[in-house]
Amino acid sequence: MTESHSEAVSGAWSGGGSPYAMGSKKLGMWLFIVSDVMTFTALLMAYSYSRLANPDWPRHVFPIRPAILFSTTMTVVLLASSLTMVMAVAAAHRGARGPAVRWLLATMAGGLIFCGLHITEWFHLIEEGVRLFSNPWGSPLFGATFFGITGLHMTHVMCGVIYLGVIAFGYGTSRFSDEDVEVSGLYWHFVDLVWMFVFPMIYLMSVKY
Amino acid sequence: MSGHGEAAHEAGHEGSYRLFLIVWISLVVITFVEVYIAYLEFPAVTMLLMLIGLSVLKAGLIVAYFMHMRFEKFGLFLTLVPATIFCIGMMTVIFPDSLRLLHVRLLH
Numbered sequence: 100m101t102e103s104h105s106e107a108v109s110g111a112w113s114g115g116g117s118p119y120a121m122g123s124k125k126l127g128m129w130l131f132i133v134s135d136v137m138t139f140t141a142l143l144m145a146y147s148y149s150r151l152a153n154p155d156w157p158r159h160v161f162p163i164r165p166a167i168l169f170s171t172t173m174t175v176v177l178l179a180s181s182l183t184m185v186m187a188v189a190a191a192h193r194g195a196r197g198p199a200v201r202w203l204l205a206t207m208a209g210g211l212i213f214c215g216l217h218i219t220e221w222f223h224l225i226e227e228g229v230r231l232f233s234n235p236w237g238s239p240l241f242g243a244t245f246f247g248i249t250g251l252h253m254t255h256v257m258c259g260v261i262y263l264g265v266i267a268f269g270y271g272t273s274r275f276s277d278e279d280v281e282v283s284g285l286y287w288h289f290v291d292l293v294w295m296f297v298f299p300m301i302y303l304m305s306v307k308y
Numbered sequence: 309m310s311g312h313g314e315a316a317h318e319a320g321h322e323g324s325y326r327l328f329l330i331v332w333i334s335l336v337v338i339t340f341v342e343v344y345i346a347y348l349e350f351p352a353v354t355m356l357l358m359l360i361g362l363s364v365l366k367a368g369l370i371v372a373y374f375m376h377m378r379f380e381k382f383g384l385f386l387t388l389v390p391a392t393i394f395c396i397g398m399m400t401v402i403f404p405d406s407l408r409l410l411h412v413r414l415l416h
Binding site: 130154158175281295 | 367
């Protein structure tokens, strides 16, 4: 091994450096996101498996009003909250604490509106007789997979709202750094990303013509 | 990704509100295209492929721009994305069994 090669290798592996040029919090969040991708993928695969394997699966159950109207609005609201999150991270990188906290609060408001619309949409289905283990249309697994997947996603949104609240308070009082805001942004965008698959696979694949 | 370095990193945080707005508008437009496609009464497999294709495009835009992966080191992409895609691909091995089950149920 030549001397320069030896130095280059020891430089990369002797510790103290950051191979991805990012802090451990951010890398940790990326690894968490990958693990959570697996969770949601497994659930959506289970949903698809059940739908394909059951001839009596309810395939056209969501009318344009209220289900598709609500779920499309929820998608736009979640996307809007991602944009406000981007603005919060940008403000935090500029060191503008006031605007960053305000953008974080706007993001939280988006998350709360999403949850409110989602719970209202759940009640529409519950009124129609959909339960965890029964529904008026066919395979009882429909309710279990629907409430399971959308419920886990809504739990992520609610946890995200609490997480952003903690970050907004901490960043506003200078306890947290801009990196903490950026890491919370990664989580929020991931929640948005998951919905980009839940929305077409659960709702749009089952529209009532 | 790796070639952009500090300049792109700065641009990602400082001077690209227009870029983020373009990405966001694209995401909203793709969402409405998806809703439109859902009402075209395509066969289920065609519909699924079109919707998933558009969703992967949306996911790519979110990861690349909103989650800043485009401005990170290329090593992060290489570490996370191929392995994730491989694992997701491995999960699809269950589908021949779901078709077998459907066949059995239709026979009885």
